Amino acid sequence: MLEFSSLSDAIRDGDAKKAAAAAREALERGVAPIRIVSDGISPAMTEVGRLFEEGDCFVPELLMAARATKEVFELLRPLLSQTGVEPVGRVVLGTVKGDMHDIGKNLVGALLEGGGFEVVDLGVDVPPARFVAAVEERRPELVGLSALLTTTLPGMKTTLEALEAAGQRARVKVMVGGAPVTESFARAIGADGYADNAASAVDLARRLLGAP
């Protein structure tokens, strides 16, 4: 999108300083933080992923692009959470064990925060026991699991099983997502819902909690 071309270019070039400056400039123009995430960062990283798959960029460039998105997220996060408003619900979010991909998960987290949810982000490489501990301690209504590798997908099922074994499964809704995840996989492992992108994850979260 032309409106976000300098932000997209900076992310693609892995230039964290320029990306943050472009995001600041958009904020000064009055662009809503949530739009910077959904219409700026999200398509830029999808494009970086495409370039990688086509062999037009390599792991070091991916890491630089990821670092640039992180810098922008840090700038936007305090603006995204709606202070003084009763949260729609609390979500414990994380990328499953063995998986270090967090760009998509961070987008989901940022849009959930922008949508009025309180997000407890457990980060990446999260073993089932940590999800269980977070559910016991933080009492969320929703758990969000992300995975980008076919080899780490089974971690979603083991996390659901660990919640069941700890007697916590009935207390929470579980939604799953990430490039290799499908609706039928989500159903097969007994998740409550699947979303294929960050914006639909927010709609799904609201639906699962029966929020208007």
Ligand code: B1M
């Ligand atoms: Co990796 N990687 N990677 N990687 N990487 C993929 C996933 C891969 C498809 C690339 C490829 O080979 N074609 C491939 C997986 C193959 C497979 O399993 N079938 C792969 C591989 C193999 C690997 C390594 C094994 C490479 C290696 O070391 N040999 C290694 C594994 C490390 C590990 O995790 N243990 C690895 C490493 C990395 C980097 C560290 C370099 C980097 C990650 C940096 C980071 O995340 N901080 C990286 C990247 C960037 C990618 C690609 C290029 C891009 C991923 C991305 O950020 N996309 C990716 C190829 C691709 O996807 N095109 C690839 C942009 C992002 C906005 O989209 O994450 O899909 P996505 O998130 C979307 C939706 O999926 C959804 O909403 C998001 C926003 O719309 N969504 C949810 C995501 N989580 C959700 C949760 C929800 C709901 C929706 O509810 C809770």
